Amino acid sequence: MTRLSVFLTTFIALGAVIMVAPFVWLVIATTHTTGEIFSTPPHLLPGTAFWDNLSGLFTENRFGDAIRNSVVVSATSTVLGVFICSAAGYAFAKFDFPGRTLIFGVILASMTLPSQVTLVPLFQIMVSAGWLNSYPALILPNLAVPFGIFLMRQAMQGVPDELLQAARIDGAGEARVFFQVVLPVMRPALSALAIFLFLGQWNDFVYPLTVLRTADAYTVPVALASLQGVSSTDYGQLLTGTFLSVVPVLILFLFLQRQFVAGLLAGSVKQ
Amino acid sequence: MSYSLRTRATPYLFLAPVLILFLAFKAYPVGYAFYLSLTTRQGGADTFTGLDNFSRVLSDPLFWTAFRNTAEILAVQVPVMLVLAILLAVAFDSKVLKARAFFRVSYFVPIVMGLIAYGIVFSALLNYQNGFLNWVLTSIGLPRISWLGDPFWARMSIVMALTWHYLGYNAVIYLAQLQSIPQELYEAASVDGANRWHQFRHVTLPGLRPAIVLTVVLSTIGTLQLFEEPYVLTNGGPDNATLTIGMYLYENAFKYFDFGYASAIGYVLTGIVVLLALAQMLILRRRAS
Amino acid sequence: MHPNRIRYVAAALAGATVITLSACGGGSGGGEGQDLSAQQTITVWTWDQPGKGLEAAVPAFEKQYPNIDVKIENVGNPAIYDKTTTGMAAGGVGLADVINLGIDYMGNYTETFPDGLADLNALGADTIAKDFPPGIWASGSGADGKVYGVPYEVNSAAVYYRKDLFAEVGVDVATLATWDDLLEAGKKLKAKNGTFLFAMDKAASESSSADFFQTLSRLQGTFFFNKDGKITLNDAGSVAALDFLKRANDAGLVADVPGGWDNFMSQIKGQANVAIVPGASWVAGVFAENAPDLAGKWAIRGPLAMKPGGQTAALSGATYLAVAGASEHKKAAFEFVKFALAGTDGAKLVYQGSGLFPGYMPMWETEEFKAPSTYFEGLNVNEFFVGELKKETSPSYYTKDYARALKAYTDAQSQVLLKGADPKTALDEAAKVLAGQTKRDIA
Known part of the structure; x- marks a missing residue:
């Protein structure tokens, strides 16, 4: 290792300790009972309550259902959302058409209106549509995410116009250009988008809380919130549930971050 | 369909799903919120009161306190975090760094931790009497800091928590954008004898421009709506030192059930963002000419 | 412009998916809904500890009313308030039949959303009022004499x-x-x-x-x-x-x-x-x-x-069970509330399940309720608090x-x-x- 390498790695490692420390605390907390978690001095070593916390979560609180619901909902809206957002981003970045600036501006401006004031009317829509307690209620409003459209628009600006023209001259239709030329070179940005869409849906709390009505339909954050009481909260179970909710996202991230390998685009432009 | 019509229709076809979903799930809520912003609930019914809510916002001292706090956090936190995130992304992209995959995941962990755990962990860290940070301070001979009880430090705590929470998130956006910078540009620069700083300045930064625009806009909007951190850490206190616009809006809607006023605050917020965006465009245009 | 008009306009704009928004207007309220003898399911929103108490009373209630199915949903606290507020602000739609609420939210809900909660006097609450501490009962009632909540847990300062x-x-x-x-x-x-x-x-x-x-x-x-x-x-x-x-x-x-x-x-x-x-x-x-x-x-x-x-x-806080104004099972919902909170049989089950101090005064006099605490050196804790609650x-x-x-x-x-x-x-x-x-x- 060069001196620079040692220095940089050490520096990044120190930062990583700060980033991960709360997570380590969380992992240790999953092995303790509520009483032990908040004792002073804090427990720095694992305890023995992990299996009790875990079985409490799954038998008393239907946490298995919550994980299933969250996985189905998040995976579905991620897959659909990636296509929908990148198609829109592509249109905004690579086409000149009447209303482009206006439509993009309206979508972006809608993002600035806090969700707390649009929650009630959105709930009314779901009541009218008869979708309370259903997957569509959770998925459909979370597909056209302004953030995702914006992300893809910015990323698509990096795609060279020559690449598209070359494909069109070769006789490729617009759909083929998008699916077979644009999307493959966008893999890093699509991975980032997928991570963020999944995360956004996975962590969404207030809106699912309002439209879900029975414990078997709860998503993970709603199930975790139901563990909170006034004079009694099982923090052992609560933190174990939080830990379990972190793991799938980290696995997904670990899997997708491989796409961030330098020079992906360089190769394809050369061809 | 003629060829030219098809070409003209192409972008709209790509946009179609977004437009349909937008009209179905955004248009009514956005319009309804606007209608509410012109009403006040009196005797159990929404009564039309014109622009009353808006003039109330403008003369509400708590709104301006919240505005000032939000602006201060915005001015300090966003630039610091984004600069750190760019440097981090460059490091993550560099072969000089060892164990890259491991570090990428480490910095991403905070964004995944749920709100409840986040609140518990930070109150344990920042507790005055037996919190971890004060334990560190006292053990190296420094006085304790009232992290959440002192107005200045309460704001700093929010800034630290925000940076911890979103640094990795922004680094991932930059990292994705870095992949679209052609390797040839770096090679050409090094042939020209550019050192690392020059490469960063003249190749990396221009290449990151779209992502920088994105993150600046997103972080600005996100911070203007800032809600979670004050909600779990300070409840807006002490004495409104960390009351943000997002927090104040939530209180008006879900604690005071004053949805009309909350909607007006939301639209004032939108107005501020639109003004900022226009100002930014003007400045960029002037600089360009 | 009337909100319903706005909804029509917005729905017309929205075009597709969203139809019949006007139907959700003021909720489907009015009337007492289904008769007690009808086959029906009622849902209760509550949180952890009071939920355990209500859960404990369900089997006995369902035995008495085999046609009524009671579902206790543990929503969590404070989550229950955001959830309830959204339903109330949406016009009283999408709420549970029975909702567990704290004393600090009662006034705001009943004054801001007058149709959100049902008047329990119309269902017979006036006959049980005498069994609850008057001050606590009053805080669950509106200035207009309507009763919106039956006290569940009551607390005195100590x-x-x-x-x-x-x-x-x-x-x-x-x-x-x-x-x-x-x-x-x-x-x-x-x-x-x-x-x-x-x-x-x-x-x-x-x-x-x-x-x-x-x-x-x-x-x-x-x-x-x-x-x-x-x-x-x-x-x-x-x-x-x-x-x-x-x-x-x-x-x-x-x-x-x-x-x-x-x-x-x-x-x-x-x-x-x-x-x-x-x-x-x-x-x-x-x-x-x-x-x-x-x-x-x-x-x-x-x-x-x-x-x-x-x-x-x-006094130091209390919680109530309220019935949603738009519920189609108001009679059954109130019957369950009465069974769990205003009768010794149900109240005993609820107390055993939750350990929460009941507002139902006849319960205070029962033997099961009075048990000395070993922690506080043999002090009869419940009796002590009954004494506090009876003071002026x-x-x-x-x-x-x-x-x-x-x-x-x-x-x-x-x-x-x-x-x-x-x-x-x-x-x-x-x-x-x-x-x-x-x-x-x-x-």
């Missing part, structure tokens, strides 16, 4: 104190008369071994930071509002209450402990180094599990008086602006405890802000 620590300075807290006496004892204790008298969440990081002040105010017969709805946040009693907190704080007797369960437990466990915990009756139930080694060292007494000969009891207390007027008042107050409290502001000045300012926001007069 003082938990460390007998062993006070003994070191020769003080028996049980014999003290006023808070000022306790303050003097606290000074001795602080000088002797550095123990704080009590803890406060000085930066008001949680809404519970005002609990102690509210007890001190109630002991003087005042609260944030009076019965005419005028602001009393800065009256003589309120100023005296905050002044007491300031004097204790200035004497260095107040530890700064933020809100939250873990921080509260640190006081119970003796880690926060405090000699008293001013609390409510429910707190008695958490000692045995959380501070087993301090058994016999903690003791309970009722609140002290603010002035010699003053009031020595105060003054009603607290929450109104729909309670949440605003609470915020105005906690800001003032932080100014006093952290910046040394003058209590009178800070409360006058808070009252002025509140008056401006709510268009109410200052009494």
Whole structure:
């Protein structure tokens, strides 16, 4: 290792300790009972309550259902959302058409209106549509995410116009250009988008809380919130549930971050 | 369909799903919120009161306190975090760094931790009497800091928590954008004898421009709506030192059930963002000419 | 423009998916819905602990009414309020048949959303009113005489104190008369071994930071509002209450402990180094599990008086079961509420399941309810609190602006405890802000 390498790695490692420390605390907390978690001095070593916390979560609180619901909902809206957002981003970045600036501006401006004031009317829509307690209620409003459209628009600006023209001259239709030329070179940005869409849906709390009505339909954050009481909260179970909710996202991230390998685009432009 | 019509229709076809979903799930809520912003609930019914809510916002001292706090956090936190995130992304992209995959995941962990755990962990860290940070301070001979009880430090705590929470998130956006910078540009620069700083300045930064625009806009909007951190850490206190616009809006809607006023605050917020965006465009245009 | 019109216009704009928005107008309310004998399912929204109590009453209820299926949904607290508020603001739609609510939210829900909750008198609540403490019953009723909630859990104020620590300075807290006496004892204790008298969440990081002040105010017969709805946040009693907190704080007797369960437990466990915990009756139930080694060292007494000969009891919060105004099963819903909360058979099951102190007074007299506590050296804790609840207390007027008042107050409290502001000045300012926001007069 060069001196620079040692220095940089050490520096990044120190930062990583700060980033991960709360997570380590969380992992240790999953092995303790509520009483032990908040004792002073804090427990720095694992305890023995992990299996009790875990079985409490799954038998008393239907946490298995919550994980299933969250996985189905998040995976579905991620897959659909990636296509929908990148198609829109592509249109905004690579086409000149009447209303482009206006439509993009309206979508972006809608993002600035806090969700707390649009929650009630959105709930009314779901009541009218008869979708309370259903997957569509959770998925459909979370597909056209302004953030995702914006992300893809910015990323698509990096795609060279020559690449598209070359494909069109070769006789490729617009759909083929998008699916077979644009999307493959966008893999890093699509991975980032997928991570963020999944995360956004996975962590969404207030809106699912309002439209879900029975414990078997709860998503993970709603199930975790139901563990909170006034004079009694099982923090052992609560933190174990939080830990379990972190793991799938980290696995997904670990899997997708491989796409961030330098020079992906360089190769394809050369061809 | 003629060829030219098809070409003209192409972008709209790509946009179609977004437009349909937008009209179905955004248009009514956005319009309804606007209608509410012109009403006040009196005797159990929404009564039309014109622009009353808006003039109330403008003369509400708590709104301006919240505005000032939000602006201060915005001015300090966003630039610091984004600069750190760019440097981090460059490091993550560099072969000089060892164990890259491991570090990428480490910095991403905070964004995944749920709100409840986040609140518990930070109150344990920042507790005055037996919190971890004060334990560190006292053990190296420094006085304790009232992290959440002192107005200045309460704001700093929010800034630290925000940076911890979103640094990795922004680094991932930059990292994705870095992949679209052609390797040839770096090679050409090094042939020209550019050192690392020059490469960063003249190749990396221009290449990151779209992502920088994105993150600046997103972080600005996100911070203007800032809600979670004050909600779990300070409840807006002490004495409104960390009351943000997002927090104040939530209180008006879900604690005071004053949805009309909350909607007006939301639209004032939108107005501020639109003004900022226009100002930014003007400045960029002037600089360009 | 009428909201329904707006909805039509918006729906027309939205075009696709969204149809028949107007149908959700004021909810499908009106009428009492299905008859008791019809086959039906009712849903109850509640949270962890009260949920366990209601769950325990379900089998017996369903045996009595085989045609009614009761589903208890544990929503969590505070999540239940955001969920309920959304349904109320959407026009009373999408709510459960029965909703568990805290006393602090009752006034705001019933005044802001008058059709959101059903008038229980129309369902027969007037016949059970006599079995509940009048002050608590009144807080669940509207000014118009309608009844919106049946009391579930009731709490009275209490003082938990460390007998062993006070003994070191020769003080028996049980014999003290006023808070000022306790303050003097606290000074001795602080000088002797550095123990704080009590803890406060000085930066008001949680809404519970005002609990102690509210007890001190109630002991003087005042609260944030009076019965005419005028602001009393800065009256003589309120100023005296905050002044007491300031004097204790200035004497260095107040530890700064933020809100939250873990921080509260640190006081119970003796880690926060405090000699008293001013609390409510429910707190008695958490000692045995959380501070087993301090058994016999903690003791309970009722609140002290603010002035010699003053009031020595105060209520401290309550929860209610309410029935949604748009419920199609109002009769069945109320029947379940009555069974669980207003009859000895159901109330016993609920008490066994939850351990929460019932508002149903006949329950107080039953044998099962009276059991001596080994933790508090054989004291009959429930009997003690029954005694407290029977003492003379003054009603607290929450109104729909309670949440605003609470915020105005906690800001003032932080100014006093952290910046040394003058209590009178800070409360006058808070009252002025509140008056401006709510268009109410200052009494």
